[in-house]
Amino acid sequence: MKRAVETILGKLPPKETPHPDYLATKLEEVEQDELMALTFDMVAHAEEQEVNELISNLEATGRVQVSRSKAKGKLPVNSEEFRMKIRIEAHVWLMLAAKFRNKVWLQGLTVSDWSRFTDFILGDKVRRMQIPLPDKNAKKGAPKGDGRGAGAKSQLALLDKAKTAATTRLKFVNVTLDGTPICYAFNGEAGCQTDGCARAHVCKVIGCLSPDHGKTGHEGYKPKGTGKGQAFQ
Structure with a gap:
């Protein structure tokens, strides 16, 4: 052969x-x-x-x-x-x-x-895929007394709500960019207790993959069952 x-x-x-x-x-x-x-x-x-x-x-x-x-x-x-x-x-x-x-x-x-x-x-659609993040410098709305009325205020409220949801509805991956499985225990509350664990100890939040914390330590993470804005897994 x-x-x-x-x-x-x-x-x-x-x-x-x-x-x-x-x-x-x-x-x-x-x-x-x-x-x-x-x-x-x-x-x-x-x-x-x-x-x-x-x-x-x-x-x-x-x-x-x-x-x-x-x-x-x-x-x-x-x-x-x-x-x-x-x-x-x-x-x-x-x-x-x-x-x-x-x-x-x-x-x-x-x-x-x-x-x-x-x-x-290894191309743009998988490994080098870029996840757009919310613009932190975007204006939240017009100042008071601009004459826009209740309709404009309602629209601004909806925009604020959408922005909040975008930052709290986290999504996750199960492998790193090179295909290494991510450790589930490391991303839990207690952390990984396995000596010599072969899995990657990185945050499983898309766009993060930080080795400094798991998903529970990621900014904006909320456990399941905490109401609106909970993290999606």
């Missing part, structure tokens, strides 16, 4: 070559037509350290099943590592397409399919 891909793309460097454990996992899924979405730490390259621990599981029938733990890679922490993970995933599926030529849904795959996906995720 690797030789077939290298015939098209040239020799693959070790860090762009799928780890045998990961390739075997995807091979089994395709053979059984049961595809699974795996996390980025499962997308490992050939130089990742191999894990040889044995894991035993007790099945419902009472039989003990022993299996070897899978090799795990690292979660990407920047855009370049994200590109590398997608490149490894692309090579995995090109190898599978070379082996399972009778699978219609694998036919016609090219490395550009993943390149376009990477460019989309």
